[in-house]
Amino acid sequence: MTNKEKALALISTFASGDTMKARELLAEGYIQHNLAYGTGRDAFVGAVEYLASAPVKTTVNNVRAFEDGDKVFLQTIYNFAGAGEQVAFDIFRFDSEGKIAEHWDNLATKTEPNPSGHTQIDGNLEKKDVDKEDTRKVVEGFVGDVLRGENPDKLTSYFDGDNYIQHNTAIADGLSGLGAALEALAKQGIQMIYNKTYFVLADGDYALAVSEGTFGGVATSFYDLFRVENGKIAEHWDVMETIADKKTWKNQNGKF
Structure with a gap:
């Protein structure tokens, strides 16, 4: 096996x-x-x-x-x-x-489909046989520059215009959808902060980034799966999970 x-x-x-x-x-x-x-x-x-x-x-x-x-x-x-x-x-x-x-x-x-009609799991299923290190490099760059906020001015360089398929439950397709969602959160006083990335695992044109941060001030684990096409972020799936209070942990290995 x-x-x-x-x-x-x-x-x-x-x-x-x-x-x-x-x-x-x-x-x-x-x-x-x-x-x-x-x-x-x-x-x-x-x-x-x-x-x-x-x-x-x-x-x-x-x-x-x-x-x-x-x-x-x-x-x-x-x-x-x-x-x-x-x-x-x-x-x-x-x-x-x-x-x-x-x-x-x-x-x-x-949950139900997001504003663009995509679910948390649908979308492209075909993995392309491309160099995973190229994929990893793009995703590592995006996670650092944009999600961790190290070089936010580079945001648009990671996308092919507004061509971006989004599977997050609350966000519509495209950079326009992402921008609208972040603006709505800001109006509610909610910040989504990525502090540290532990893994960027890659296979073909897909890469999974595992990060720690906060959402609305609550300790959160972020798992983001990206599909890269022609050197640009083309599709995104994610799971956010609140990190349990340490008093409730059944093991002491930590979330990461």
């Missing part, structure tokens, strides 16, 4: 309840960064057992799957034990023995 196939097999155990498969795929010292769960292989297997015993079956629908070095990153719709559909990004790190050794994620409730 490839690492991508292993990652997909692991998330499938939430639906199948196959604890043997989960145990086989995970490293014994598995590190969990989802703060609602304990760390270690046994804790993951315990979660699979719990979901298998629930009266409503868990569903897992992977939408996109990517691989970059020792990491696989996925975009998936989960419905854990009938609690409601959630859109998620998962990142899995593999050790030298091919076991899944570490996991990060961001989840948000699945």
Whole structure:
């Protein structure tokens, strides 16, 4: 199995309840960064057992799957034990023995289409076989210059005019849609601040940036997936998640 196939097999155990498969795929010292769960292989297997015993079956629908070095990153719709559909990004790190050794994620409730009619998961599904380092360079530049605000004057240089497909739940297509949304937030006194970026993972013409910051003054984890076309940002999906209060954490590995 490839690492991508292993990652997909692991998330499938939430639906199948196959604890043997989960145990086989995970490293014994598995590190969990989802703060609602304990760390270690046994804790993951315990979660699979719990979901298998629930009266409503868990569903897992992977939408996109990517691989970059020792990491696989996925975009998936989960419905854990009938609690409601959630859109998620998962990142899995593999050790030298091919076991899944570490996991990060961001989840948000699945919502209605945005002002341009796009959902959180639709859009382009075809990954182009282009140099991922070119993609990574564009996204790293955009995240630093624009999202972290290091060179905001460069904003328009990252786009082909107003051609920009947006999957954020509250923002319309184009730079015009982004500008209108930010203006509306500013009028409400709400700031979206990116302070630090931990990963920019790339595969073909897609790259996922994982950042920490605040939204409306609340500690927030930002996962932004971009599709790059001809050196410009062409499409964007994201999941924002409030970082839980440390008193509620089920592990002490931190969100990042």
